[in-house]
Amino acid sequence: VSVAFPTAAAGSTGANRATGALSSEGEQRERQLLHRVNGCLMSGEILSVLGPSGSGKSTLLRVLNRLFPIDGGKIQFKEQPLESWPVTELRRRVSFIAQQPAFFPGTAEENLTYGTRLWNLPCDPVRLMKTVRLEADLLRQPVDTLSGGQQQRLALARSLALDPDVLLLDEPTSALDIHTTREIEEMVTALAGRERKGVIWVTHDPEQARRVSQRLLLLDEGHVIADLPKDAFFSDKAGAGVRSFLAISDGSNGGKEVEK
Numbered sequence: 001v002s003v004a005f006p007t008a009a010a011g012s013t014g015a016n017r018a019t020g021a022l023s024s025e026g027e028q029r030e031r032q033l034l035h036r037v038n039g040c041l042m043s044g045e046i047l048s049v050l051g052p053s054g055s056g057k058s059t060l061l062r063v064l065n066r067l068f069p070i071d072g073g074k075i076q077f078k079e080q081p082l083e084s085w086p087v088t089e090l091r092r093r094v095s096f097i098a099q100q101p102a103f104f105p106g107t108a109e110e111n112l113t114y115g116t117r118l119w120n121l122p123c124d125p126v127r128l129m130k131t132v133r134l135e136a137d138l139l140r141q142p143v144d145t146l147s148g149g150q151q152q153r154l155a156l157a158r159s160l161a162l163d164p165d166v167l168l169l170d171e172p173t174s175a176l177d178i179h180t181t182r183e184i185e186e187m188v189t190a191l192a193g194r195e196r197k198g199v200i201w202v203t204h205d206p207e208q209a210r211r212v213s214q215r216l217l218l219l220d221e222g223h224v225i226a227d228l229p230k231d232a233f234f235s236d237k238a239g240a241g242v243r244s245f246l247a248i249s250d251g252s253n254g255g256k257e258v259e260k
């Protein structure tokens, strides 16, 4: 898929989508946020998406559940064009979990069961809490009294309540300590294996990607630099772009560009 974002002055036309060049009027510019990103996610597979800050990782997640429109190419989910899915149904099946999940004021349980009540689906809050390794006692607690790690797990449980096929995780552990991070990594890898859920995991951390995923996609300025199985990605044969990214990634790459 390709995604361009018009930073347009109203009424101007003719921007060059491919290059982001100025239009003939000199007023409009379109920035290409993703360039021909191509790929396929299998059920049970965890794909990590890596790249410097601003490389298009979150944009890619957003287009996959139609939070952001594409302007070229196509996306299919279960062999059906994405746009043929009712958007609420799509977002139930392809569940986006943000870096800092949003909740409405109320208890953990009210938040957890909101979607299943909306969809009229059965829900077992205690079982879901167990799946994400949270104490069932927390269900009665106002959601804003939960810690960051507990909230991230609750967000995961809230998604799992709707039995999605795909989880889109946008740096889900970036605000968490190493212990909670490892717990969430183990939980998600177990879930993907056991329940055959496809997972796209955006992370800044190559070591996290190495721990959780079978395949890694490296983006830079919206371009795919590499899309490789884990062993190949971390091997000497991965190519200059990957090597340069890994060389500058010491947990934080400071938004530097990688060699294309």
Ligand SMILES: Nc1ncnc2c1ncn2[C@@H]1O[C@H](COP(=O)(O)OP(=O)(O)OP(=O)(O)O)[C@@H](O)[C@H]1O
Pocket: 005, 033, 051, 052, 053, 054, 055, 056, 057, 058, 059, 060
């Ligand atoms: N709604 C938007 N309108 C205009 N530009 C946007 C929008 N969303 C993202 N962008 C731009 O698209 C580019 C990619 O952003 P994106 O958030 O996908 O990057 P990222 O790789 O997830 O970065 P980070 O690691 O910092 O979260 C950035 O240059 C950003 O400024």
